[in-house]
Ligand SMILES: [Fe+2]
């Protein structure tokens with residue numbers, strides 16, 4: 001939930017910049033790169049990563065109510081939808097950077113989809129899924145999960161900058 005608050009702050013930034021992008025009818029591809037980096041590395045890899053690889057994995061081992069199971073499946077689908085939208089955004093941004101002005105609408109549309117989709121997803125987790133999922137775990141299990149979250153986060157900075165080096169090497 002703490003991480004949701006930072007994602008929300010970023011969504012507000014994107015929303016404000018999007019208003020300028022639309023009124024000026026142009027976009028700075030470097031802004032989109034920064035937004036994409038945040039969404040991919042923080043919101044998806046770091047945040048959804050902990051949800052999917054730790055929380056949802058452990059919930060899989062529990063006997064979930066039909067409703068909770070359904071919501072968990074929806075959340076996983078929504079993560080996938082977020083990834084696909086981000087991929088389309090990156091493609092549009094690359095086309096635009098290379099001079100294809102028709103890709104402008106692709107950037108605007110996908111940014112809009114992301115800022116509309118994420119708050120609903122976050123709300124579903126904060127108000128519905130997280131409170132009910134806590135009931136399946138003992139305090140001990142919860143502590144073990146938190147420890148695993150820390151370990152997951154600890155590795156993230158190394159994974160990020162490894163990928164930066166690999167990406168730059170592959171450009172040669
Ligand atoms: Fe999520």
Ligand SMILES: [Fe+2]
Nearest residue numbers: 047051122125
């Ligand atoms: Fe989340």
